[in-house]
Amino acid sequence: MPRYHPSSIEPKWQEWWDAHGTFTTPRLPAGRKTYILDMFPYPSGDGLHVGHPEGYTATDIVARFERMRGTTVMHPMGFDAFGLPAEEHAIRTGTPPRESTERNIATFTRQLKMLGFSYDWGRVLATTDPEYVRWTQWIFLVLFDTWFDHATQKGRPIAELPIPAEVTAKGAGAIASYRDDHRLAYQSEAPVNWCPALGTVLANEEVIGGVSERGGHPVIRLPLRQWMLRITAYAERLETELAGLDWPASIKKLQCDWIGRSTGAEVDFFIPPASGADEAFAAWMSRRSESGYPSKPGADVLRIYTTRPDTLYGVTAMVIAPEHPLLDALTTTEQRPSIEAYREAASRKSDLDRTDLAREKTGVFTGSSVVHPLTGRPVPVWVADYVLASYGTGAIMAVPAHDERDYEFARSFGLDVVTVIEPMEGQASGNGLFAGEGRAIDSGPYTGLSTRDFIAKVGADLEATGLGRPATNYKLRDWLFSRQRFWGEPFPILHELDEAGHPTGSIRALEPHELPVSLPVLTDFKPGDTPDPPLSRSPADWLFVDRDGKRYRRETNTMPQWAGSCWYYLRFLDPHNTERFLDPAIEKAWMPVDLYIGGAEHAVLHLLYSRFWHKVLYDRGHVSHPEPFGKLVNQGMILGEMEFTGYRSPAGGWVSAEKHGDGDVASKVPHDQVEKHGEHFVLRDAPTTRVESRAYKMSKSRGNVVNPDQVVREFGADSLRLYEMFMGPLEATKPWSTSGVSGVRGFLDRCWRLVVDERADEIALAHQVSDTQPSDDDLRELHRTIDKVTRDIEGLSFNTAIARMMEFVNYCTPLDRRPRAILEPFVTILAPFAPHLAEELWQVLGKPAPVSIATWPAVDERWLKDDSVEIPVQVQGKLRGRVVVPADADADAMKAAAVADPKIAELLAGKTIVKVVAVPGRLVNFVIKG
RNA sequence: GCCGGAGUGGCGGAAUGGCAGACGCGGCGGACUCAAAAUCCGUUGCCCGCAAGGGCGUGUGGGUUCAAGUCCCACCUCCGGCACCA
CATH class of the missing domain: 3.90.740.10 (Valyl/Leucyl/Isoleucyl-tRNA synthetase, editing domain)
Known part of the structure; x- marks a missing residue:
């Protein structure tokens, strides 16, 4: 009766962890700290994709592992919630972006919780939260208040900018505009792609051959006043300071080439x-x-x-x-x-x-x-x-x-x-x-x-x-930081107006206490006839502001989506602070991020922009370290299931894949109609017709998207987590395989049966579970597993760690007596990978919950060594036999044992031994002549 | 065009220069069962052979080495990124 039912035990433990605050992180670390960060998702209307849990599971395993080793772990999650899709949805349906965004965040939150990630949900944030926007705007004010001193290669307060005498001579207006020309945030006329037919500004990649990608309407390039960030000032530091980072060499090179x-x-x-x-x-x-x-x-x-x-x-x-x-x-x-x-x-x-x-x-x-x-x-x-x-x-x-x-x-x-x-x-x-x-x-x-x-x-x-x-010179350009969009952070900037209501060209920044500037309530998000941003149609009480007897108009551009993601890792540390963007003591204690995992698509822009903001904050004394992310790892893409594609001519007959032409129609061929023939796959019924075999990127149009909700319903969250880690190396691109998920589910079933009596009516220990002393073999098996799993988690080689745990279970399954002394440590090391199952098994074993923060078992080195080893014996480099020798046998002893082997002796008879290579513990190789 | 990354059984993959194919999927055989499912046990790179055994094998061709999937040179294919930056 009590089979393994993830659908009942998983929600149960999620609620338990929640109720007990198991993963609540203290304000400051006690002892050793580690900050383990995921690239937070954009909460799209489609919900979580199987690509998301890949990196999230990897970091979760490391976070849980480190907690069990006594490290204080920071492991937060949030949402990169500004962005174009919500705005386009608003244009189509009239739903305010905030509404659809909140709905999507709720879906994402449900899905993330369903997977049992050990986030401290008390720290969750969305870049669209007014309190978050407030500090994003505050950082903009820091950028606005900073100029770059090339002599010292450092950002400094604008008040310290030396003003040339000839500028001073021209009066206050000249000084102000001289300052404006040197700020890290400045205005400039930059050409944009304006499409009159669509009534909107398009990104470069939305313009193909001079016409809009959607609709094929003409696009003109129009100079428009834009906010720019002077990232070029930091080009040299952004390049040279890459050297000290533990990042993949390929990402460093990409950034380096981008900086150019x-x-x-x-x-x-x-x-x-x-x-x-x-x-x-x-x-x-x-x-x-x-x-x-x-x-x-x-x-x-x-x-x-x-x-x-x-x-x-x-x-x-x-x-x-x-x-x-x-x-x-x-x-x-x-x-x-x-x-x-x-x-x-x-x-x-x-x-x-x-x-x-x-x-x-x-x-x-x-x-x-x-x-x-x-x-x-x-x-x-x-x-x-x-x-x-x-x-x-x-x-x-x-x-x-x-x-x-x-x-x-x-x-x-x-x-x-x-x-x-x-x-x-x-x-x-x-x-x-x-x-x-x-x-x-x-x-x-x-x-x-x-x-x-x-x-x-x-x-x-x-x-x-x-x-x-x-x-x-640098290829890197200054960062075009404004968008003519609604759903983004408003700039904390006012434009002075003259008597007639026209801009004087003079601008002023808001004071920090005036933040946040919230978005106005708009009902119409549609673009207009001119490149004016939607905010220019805001109600007058939002748009116009009086200060010190002068009339101002608010800046109506908004910030790009990158703005919020530039500093979220800082706010996670102190998410509820209303006085500052981040308490310096907290920052000092937790930064930098020790492990940052996310997709390679952010190799350049997000990571470069974040580093830039971080360096400005560093120069201005707001953070204590010049780089935000110490170690970076890119998870690989998960492709759809492998597909076979055959081609048919317009007449209907099959065409071999290597000969197919434009007129032929591609069609999916079921797996059972295909077989391997030499180098290629061919149709079973027509072995001269080749078919293509390939896995494709998941996409709605191809219909090969795997939905995590469905996988969890069918196999359980632990199976999804474990499968995504078992597929192959974290960094590799790999195809999805549903039978692979069920294979991993089979492993979890076997773990369950190792401990639980499946045939009993109530949950009960399997009768093989015993309090007896484990045998030497048991201990050898256990400690080798602990050792391998420990080292593999440290090296992010989760697939081989799981393989080793499978070997352990394969070892234990046939045992008549399964000592608790080896089952309990096993459940402990299983916990980071399959936390719900581990908690349940821990409870069945009668241990006090939670195993999630139990102590990671120590490896007893004694059990890693063998008394004797079987070593291969080669003659001329070819394997000819095997001999068993003591583990500590030296070269001479190994050689003697090899020569004593009858088969080897026969091969050596009558030959001259030119050389013997004997590597202790590894092999013996005879080089002979004659 | 340039820059990365990768090519290992039917499939996903494993392998500090030292027994290629761990682990999983799939296949085959067996046990249990009236039967099936589930489970458990065994087996499974290819070829020759009844067997013992032998030969061949990590994209291709060379090289270094007692020994190469791993190191070096040249090439092929696939995937990803960049693309007139003077």
Whole structure:
């Protein structure tokens, strides 16, 4: 009768833990601490996906394991609840986003609790909670109040920003705008993708080929006032401080590439006047050698950035971006119409079009030339959209002979290709293009220098003559931080209005005590005819504010979804604090996060943004450690069940998979109609017809989504947890298999029967359970299991830990007597993996609950050693026999035992032994001759 | 194109340079049962062989080593990410 029924024991123990506060974390750790964090989910309307419990189970096992080892564990959960889906749902249905979000959070909470995770639910938060929004806005105020001091590489209060005398001279307004220009949070006109037909701004990835992804409506790029965060100021620290983190090398590299540091030189090319060019150039040169290189280029120079200043003598054109500020000035009258047309066309293209589709390079000659600073020769200036306005100086020197892109451009427009670098010996130089490093030729005084020496020398020379300087650039851009959306955090910023109600351009931040700025009540979430954010249609009593006799309008953009997830790990530590965002003593005690597990899709953005905010908070003294996440692990994706796909021709007959064409129709083939034939899978009834076998990403459209609720109903939460851990290595991508779940369920059933008498009417101990002393074999088996499971949890190798526990159960099942002395420790180590079952078995064994915080059993090293071992004997590297020797036998003893083996003796008879390799405890190998 | 990651039985996977295939699924056989399910026991890489035994095996081709799934070189396939950053 009392079979294993997860559906009754799981809710029972969840309620017990809840009622007893088993996993409540104290304010401050007592002794050793560990902070184990999951990437919190976006509560989508679809509910939990089987991908979520993968990482969550892994962290839960570690959290429970650490608790049992006496560590104080911080293991919280919350919700990243702002976001687009809720807003689009609101537009479609009129349901306020807060309502649908709260409903979704309730579903997620139910599902997470159903899986028995040991979160301290007293700390749960959602980024949409007004009290959370309050502190997100407060951190924005910190960013707004901070400037970056490049000399010390540190963020400092804006009040400490040195104001140049000439700015001070212009009065308070100039000082204020000088400050605004240096804040980490600043406003800027940035182009956005505006789709008039849809009445909304689109993200870059929502625009395909110049039209909207949905509906195919035209999209234009429109400059719009945006909030930006000066993450570029921290580029260097974000890169160098990666080194100390225990993160996967691949993630570090991804971040490093994203930051994209490069070194080279900036060089100014003189823009000559219409007449007297030579004299003007000479005068400019001499001015520059006295004044040095100015930090901002004047209107008389075109400033470029290059990573290869050693190719300066190979420049045959200058190319500037269509948005370059000097484009107008450089355009001659006769070229103006075509330049205008080009610029117009470029402005309509999204970034994606400009990069992805424009394989063939386009461009237009401006009609003007600039003067080469080293040769004094004129260089024609072109405009082309392969040069990006947002990188470097928005202008380049084109060296067709030594840069692939410039080479393509030169070929399209017939520009000269001048070779100035020769490959070092042994390197091949192909078709006039050589982008590698080498030795300079035809380069004036630099001829003969290697690339490295050339760059060093020319950098120094340019600096000495004021024509250029060595420079560093980053691919990383400042973070576009505003969205024209409703469902996000409002900015704590007011725009001053004049008498007529127009913005004066002056802004002021709210005081911390005025926070939070809550979202107004809107009934209409639909986008309008202009890119104005929905909040611009807020009721006047929200929108307009009077302060100190002045009238202000609130900022109506909202923050992006990333904002809330940038600091949630900090708020978890002190979630109910109404005085501060986080008590410093608490922060100091718990930070940094010791283990952070989540999907690799956040490898760059979330993790980079969080690190950036954290560093600002660190610089401003609000946190004590420069990095938030010490150790990071990415769980792999869980794919749908393996599928076989066959192809049918339009006529209906099967087509072998490797020959199928566009007209053929793919169809799913049941597993039992397929068999393996050599390298490939084929149809059982038509063995020459190959079928594809593959697991696909779970998606609604493919219909291969596995629902956790259903798995729990059918197999139980412990089975789901255990299966997800048993599938394979945590980091690997792996396909779902329902029979795999039932296999793991079978293991839990066997654990149950190990302890419980399944045939009794009431819950009772199995009659084999005994109080007798365990045998040596029993203890060996137990301690080896404890040892392996302990080490595997430490190494996050849950699949092999589970395999070892299965071996233990396989060992115990046939025993006539199962000593409690080995069953009880086993139940203890099972607890982190299958906590509900373990609690139940613990109770059946008559132990006081909860096993969840029982002491982790110690390994007795004595039982890890064998008295004797069976070792393989090889001849010529091939396995020829096995001998049993004492575990501590030395090489000679092993060799003697091997030679004594009749089979080995036979093989060695008449041969000369050239060498014997004997590794104690491992093997013996005879190398023979003759 | 560039950068990662991975290729091991029918399937998921295991293996500090030292017995390849632990553990699980699936298959096969047996016990229990009137029967079935459930459970328990055994077996299961491929080929030759009645057997004893032998041969072949970790994507392909080379190499290092007494010994390679593991290290080195070249290549193939799949998956993921990035994509004109001068």
